[in-house]
Amino acid sequence: MFLSLDYSGDGHWPPDQVVKVLKKYTKHEAYYKHEADNKPLVSTFEGAQASGDWAQIKSKIDCFFVPDWSSVDPKKTASKKHVDGLMNWSSWPNGTDVMSTALDKEYMDALGEKPFIMGVSPWFYTNMIRWHKNWVWQGDDLWYTRWQQVLDLKPEYVELISWNDYGESHYIGPIHPGSLDVFQYAQAPFNYAEGMPHDGWRAFLPYLIDQFKRGKRNDDEEAEIDAGLVAWYRVNPSSRCEDGRTTGNTRQQDQPTMAPEKVLKDRVFFSALLDAPAEVSVSIGGKESSLSQWQYKPKKGSRQGLYHGSVPMNDRMGDVVITLSRDGEELAQLKGHAISDDCEKNLTNWNPWVGHVPAKGSKKASDKSSSNESAAVRVSMTLTFAGAVVGLTACLVLA
Template sequence: MIIKFQATAVIPKFVFAHFLVGNAAGLTQEQWESEIKLAKHSLLDGFALNIGQQDTNTDQILQKAYAAADAVGNFSLFLSFDYQSGGPWPANKVVHAINKYKALPAQFYYYGRPLVSTFEGVSNIEDWPSIRNKTDCFVIPDWTSLGVQLFAEVRHNVDGFFSWDAWPAGADDKTLHSDEAWANVTNGKPYMMPVSPWFYTNLPQWNKNWLWKGAQLWTYRWEQIYRFQPDLVQVISWNDYGESHYIGPIHADGIPQGAARYVEDNHHDAWRELLPYYIASYKLGDRSKIRVTKDTLVYWYRPNPNNSGSNGGTTGNCPQQGQQEMDPASLAEDKIYIAALIKEPSWLMVQIGSNNSITTLFASQIGMNTFEVPFNGQTGNTTFSIVRNRTEVAYATGPAITTNCTNGVINWNAVVGSS
C-alpha cells in the first residue's frame, strides 16, 4: 500500500471493476482468490460480473467466484447481464440468476437490495418492472445507447444509471459533460460513473478495429471523479483483454482469438498502483487526510511509434457508432505518460535508449504529479528515476520503444510499468 488515510464514520461510496466472466473459464477457485486479493489491495470493493446468456459454463464460474470472494472476505460481487454478447437475456433467466446468487455472502447489497447491472439491453427495458418485483433487486443498468432524453422516459423502470461513456471521441480529452447529463437525468437516483485507462481493439471476427484517445485518461479521469463525487464508480475493466483496458493480470486462455499480438507482454498491472490514492481521494473527498508512504512512479506508452508499420486497418474513433473516422496516429501520440506519487517535491529523470539525452522534470507537489515525454524519434529501452536531495529514491526500466512491429502491424496497446 502506498498511502495511509484517516478513516471516517461511514463512506457510502463504492468502486467496482468490470469483470468478463467469459474470459475466466480457466480460472480455479485459488486463482479467483488471488485476483480478489489483488483487487482488495488496490482498495476496490468488488467486481461487476459481466455474463452472457449463451455461455454454458457461467454458473460453474460464478460459483467459484462467489466462493472465492467469501473465502477472502470483505469483497463483494454483483451480476451485470450482457445483452449484446450472445443476444438479449430472457426475463425468466435473469430472475433465476439473481435469485440464485443474491443470498450468497459475497453478494453486494445496495440500499438493502441485491445490486444488478447490465451491458446495454435497451430492447428489454420493459422486462425490468417484473424482474424487480420477483427478485427485489436494485437495478443500475447501462443503457448508454438509449441517450439521455429517452432514458428520462423509462427511468421509472430502474433504480439508477451506469454510463459506459468512459472514453473521449476524437482528439479532445474526455470531459464531465456526459456524466453531468446522466447524473441529472437520473432525477436523484444513484449514478455510477465509468473510468477506463485505454481503448484499442482489433477483433475482425466481431467487426471491431478502432482506438480512442488514451493518453493521460487514467489520471485525469480519476481527478474528475474526485471533483464530481458520483455515488458509485466502475472501472472498465479488470480483464477485457480484447479492448486493451484491462488492469488485472493477463491469463493467456482468456485472450480472445487474434488479440494475443497486442496483449501478450503488454502488462497493465502497474495502473493498479495508483488506485489506493485515487480511491481514497474519492471516498474521503479530502486529500489532506491522505499521506503518501512510498514514492511511486508509474509509466505507460505504446511500444511502436505511429509511423513504424501498418496501422492494421485500425481507425481512430468508431464509425459503426456514428463517429467521424480519424487517422489513429492523430489520437495515439508518440509520448510516454508518467504519474509520480511522491512524499516530497522531487526531480524525475526519463531516458529513451542508453545513448539519448535525459529528460529532467520537476514534481512540485506532494501527492500526484503527471507528465508527458515525447518520443522525438528515439527508440530503445526506457529508464525512469525519482531523485530527491541528490539521492535516487525510486527507479524503473521499461521495455523498448521499437520500430519492429509484430507481423508488421503497429501495436496500439499500452505497456505499463512502475518503480
C-alpha cells in the same frame, strides 16, 4: 462482486434466465448490496430495448437496478419506475478531444437523487475481425485525468472498465495466458495483449479510492501514501510499422474517423505518487530527456499527492529507463520495455506496456512479501470489497 448482464454481445436475455441467474448469485455473501437499502446491485451492458422486462424481473428479485443504457439519452431512462440509477459507459474522449465530464453531468442532472455510476477506463484498442472491430480511442493521459474528474464530481459509484477485457486493451488485472484464446476466436491479426502487462495501473488505486472516500465525506486530511512511479507507453512508434487499418474513432458509433496516430501520441506517460515534489528524467536507448515541470501536480497548496507528465519519444528507440530523484538522490527507477520497430506481422501494437516500481523506503519497497503476485492479490481484494466505491466490470454471458 456484482453482475452486469451483457445485452450487446449475446443479444436479448429472456427474463426467466435473468431471474434464474440473479437468484443463484445475489444470495452469495460476497455479492455487493446497495448500502441504503441492502438490495443486491445489478447492472447491464446496454439492453435498453429490454427495459420493459425489468418490472417483471424486479417483482421476483428485489434488486437495486442500475443499468448502462448509454445508447439512449439519460433523460429518457432516468425517470423509469424500475430504474434505481444509471451507469455511463462512455469513458473515452471523441478523437483528439480532451476528456469531458459534460455527459456525466447530464446523467447526474437527469437522475436527481438517484445514484450514478461513473465509468473510468485507462485505454481502448481493439482489432477483432470476427466482430468487425478495429479502432482506438484516446488513452494517453486518460488514467490520470479521468480519476481527477471522479474526485471533482464525486459520483456515488465508480466502475472500472475493465478487469480482464484483453480484446479491448483496457484490462487492469493480471494477464492469464489461458484467457488469451479470445484473440484466436475473434480472428485478431495478432495477440496484442501478450507481453503487455497493465498491472501498474492498479498501483495507486488504494490511494485514489481513499481520496474518493474522503472527498465524499468532505475530509480534507491528507491520506497516507505509498510512494512510487507508474509509466505506460506503446512499444511501437506509430510511423515504424503498418497501422493494421486501425482507425481513430469508429463509424460503428457514427464518429468521424481519423488516423490512429492523431489520437494516440508517441510519448512516454508517467505518474508519481509522492510526499513532496521530485524531478523526473526519461532515457530511451541511452538518450535522456528531463521534464522541465510536471504537467499536473497535486491541488494548490499541497506537496503530497499525484504528479503526472509525459515526454515525446522523438524517434528514439531502445530500452526505457525512468528515474525519479530529489536533490540529487534517486527515489525510484523504472526499467521498462524497449521501444522498437520490431512489430509482429509488421503491425503496430496500439496496446501499451505498463510498469510500476515503489519508491525507496516505501512500504512496498521494504515489504518482502510484496512480489508482483502478492501485490496483485491485495489490490484486487481491495477493489472487490470496496463496496460503494468501485465495482469491477463483470459481464456474465451464457453459453
